[in-house]
Amino acid sequence: MEPTSTPAADKAASDAARKAAEAAEKEFTTMSGKSIRARYGQEDLQGDADVKIGEPGRYPFTRGPYESMYRGRNWTMRQFAGFGTVEETNERFHYLLDHGQTGLSTAFDMPTLMGYDSDHARSLGEVGREGVAVDTIDDMEILFQGIPLGEVSTSMTINAPAAILLAFYVLVGEQQGVPSEKLSGTIQTDILKEYIAQKEWCFPVEPAMRLVTDMVEYCTDQMPRWHPISISGYHIREAGATAAQELAFTLKDGFTYVERAIERGIDVDAFAPRLSFFFNAHIDFFEEIAKYRAARRIWARELKETYGAKKPESMRLRFHTQTAGVSLTAQQPLNNIVRTAIEALAGVLGGTQSLHTNSFDEALALPTEEAVRVALRTQQIIAEETGVTNTPDPLGGSYFVESLTDELEADAYEYFRKIDELGGMVEAVRQNFPQREIGEAAFDFQRRVDDGEFTIVGVNQYVTEEEEVPLLHIDPALETKQVERLAATKAKRDSAAVESALASLKEAAAGEANLMYPILDAARVHTTEGEMIEAMQEVFGTYTETPVF
Template sequence: MKDNFLRWKATYDAQKERNYSFMTVSSVPIDPLYAPGHMAEINYEEDLGNPGVYPYTRGVRPNMYRGRLWTMRQFAGFATAKESNERYKFLLEQGQTGLSVAFDMPTIMGYDSDHPRAFGEVGRVGVAIDSLADMEILFKDIPLDKVSTSMTINAPASIVWSMYIVAAEKQGVPAHKLTGTIQNDILKEYIAQKSWIFPPEPSLRLITDIFGFAKEHVPKWNTISISGYHIREAGATALQELAFTLADGFAYVEAGIKAGLDVDDFAPRLSFFFNSHTDFFEEIAKYRAARRIWARHMKEKYGAKKEESLLLRFHTQTAGCSLTGQQPENNIVRTAYQAMAAVMGGTQSLHTNSMDEVLALPTQKSVQIALRTQQILAYETGVVNTIDPLAGSYFVETLTNQMEEGAEEYFRKIDELGGVLEAIRKNFFQQEIADAAYRYQQEIESKDRIIVGVNEFINEGKAEIDLLKIDPEVERAQVRGLQALKQSRDNLRVQTTLEGLKQAALETDNLVPKILDAVRAYATEGEMIAVLKDVFGEYREQAVF
């Protein structure tokens, strides 16, 4: 076999390759052919296993999509809670199987809509949520015991999650029936997305408080979505996304154990959120490696006993950073390939980006096309008919092994720096991502990397496409509603609950019950955040020049 390969290689080398850089999206060189000699010998049981069997390389469920399709969960939210509610109902009518809430920047940063720093941003990139009143409107006539909801919120996650729990109470739905996910991943904010409020230590306290409260009261809820998506969007390679995300995951496990929780009490509700970029095979290898690494570390390092603690379950979103403002219709094609990679990699949940998201929040038409992309994938392409169809491919297995080896090398570097928090303080992650993003941009500018419609196959003139526009009246109406709420509520009760929250923050009690008290009194997000800032302070990133 080796002689045959060498003879082929000699023949190949005598041929002329076209002038092109054969590499992955992450700039990893790709050989012209992969054969048995590329891989170390694979022990099927130890390295792959069957689907639903340790180490879960081939999938977390024995029957995967032959049993149940992934959740089609389109990320949506804009303007007011009423308008977003109407979009959610439209998506559910079109066949979406789960909700995913996008919040505006003031909400993400912990500011009420009437705060000076919120001016001009209310309802722009997501829905404005100031209080329980907005959350009630957001999910009006949507039965929360029947719909799974994901909420992309991090620093104020405990507050927004509490609003959701109380909104369900108002519907008559007890917390133990709720299903969904709160992103709640503050470490990737320090690394990549930069939407932090508090310093790392109190932020981790809030997260482990959610772990503990959910175990007792909201047992079906995924308490965190450990996110590589935003790390990748910031410019990371596939390997960096994989390694940094799992390193964050291990840091949360260690924080939970340090807080006195048994690993098997909270690890089964940890979930992940990955990017699906354009390099089809690299992405599939990333997901397969992620499952194997997580299972091995949870079992061998953290001593998890429950099978559910070993399962890396993940949501995927197609790569927003791959979309182009030039020839935006091409983004439909990019998204379809990225979605297929996610499915062939074994995702449990998927969002497909709309073609116009690089230019504005998506229109109803473009959202429908994005959802139909998933439905065509599920019902017409045949990719759901068998599990992990690329297993055994010399190329895919080689990439999977390389991903695992590269991630383990990153873990060693992070440990040498003193762990994830120290690596953040020393700007290790930030520098790695910046270097990767710079290299990628250089490749585009030199045309070593072709982006269709951007640096090759260019059309002259501006793309003509309908865009969603947010009326400035949205902000004024939101502020008026907030001011009316503050006048009509029981402000003595609000003040009492805020004082209770502050006292709990000064002590060691779980903060979630006190947050729930304040939410039920219609205290606003901004008021609760202000109380916690008084106790915890605010984070300031160390500048690097």
């Protein structure tokens, strides 16, 4: 019998055909706009797949830097904290350690990041707002009061004035009886990404690069357990970069630091093992995992083949991860707990060594204690309930993940080529190349959100009435308190010693000596951060960006 044909059945059939055709035509992409095929298979593991994928803990480290990964030791749970004065932040540090956090991470306020003291006119209204204010060694001492610096590892997010904050930390260690070779932790120091994305600078690019190399040299000699640079893609991504741009610009920044240190005459195997990375964990799950795996492979290959590293530790990329602040929404803030959990899981499946999970209220203000606790618990749930830590790189060999890893790797090399054509990363930064690429990507992504091409739940889809959440309020009186403390320090110190230390610092800046030593001398006699920065600016000058949009 012939099938009966009715107008309704015809319509249903043609609707179904249209939908199927649309589905076939619809483009599936990652959030960075990378095209995803309907199927991945054996044919995607071509060529030297075995060599490229390898084994966890072995070159090229695609599957992870260590053989046993989280079976041996969990990642470090390191929540970034800092607000108000050093007393408040010290209290938050103790709170986090008491709740099972395993490392500290310090956020400094904007004046500290820009090298202004709390009493500077430019600091008005900004002291302690986005991090903690530290002006002198006295502040640093209170910040780490009751925290054994020989046992807890500390990360400090500071770049342009990093050398000064490192000096403060070393001196506080000394006061606690912990010699510098016993201090462990990380200081960000990644100045290239400041010009590219985070935009907190003090000096022009070249003298800033010298200061970075001075720190690498100092730490190689004096602080064997310290990571002098945390080469950071996080801020590049937050500024709007795609996953591939984050990968490419970050690694290229890293290669540039390696080149500078080698030019200084430091053996690559003496410092490369102390370089670490810091990546973003954005919401596109597999693209992020592929990004971390590609990063490890590229770093290993380049350190070995281009920079002549001999030790596996020099080739082994280790990284900290922070979930994407930019993925958090002010709308329906509780949804951010879910986003953060998924992003954190990507970091873990990508093999991170430490992790910061954002708090759900951070699109609105600095996090409350409750929100920070949920964020830390999110990590603990992943670590201890889900079973994802049972075996290293559980996604290794997945046709899709390996293929995406290869693609991101190829994208990164394409960017390396473009940057080399411009004369290297320092020159590319001067020409605003990465800045412009990131701006384009940010604008394009916003357009996709505005057009509804990319869904953000609660923002352009599933919008509901707002619920209010309690927010952390920073007392403006804290600023006065900090300014008063600074005045007290200035009143009691030996001002002749300060003058002489500043003169020596300037002299060293004008010459070629390693600046860490005169900075340590100045810090010891209670010279402020701002005074040291100004002294160096008299020699080096300042930096002004030509904005592109």
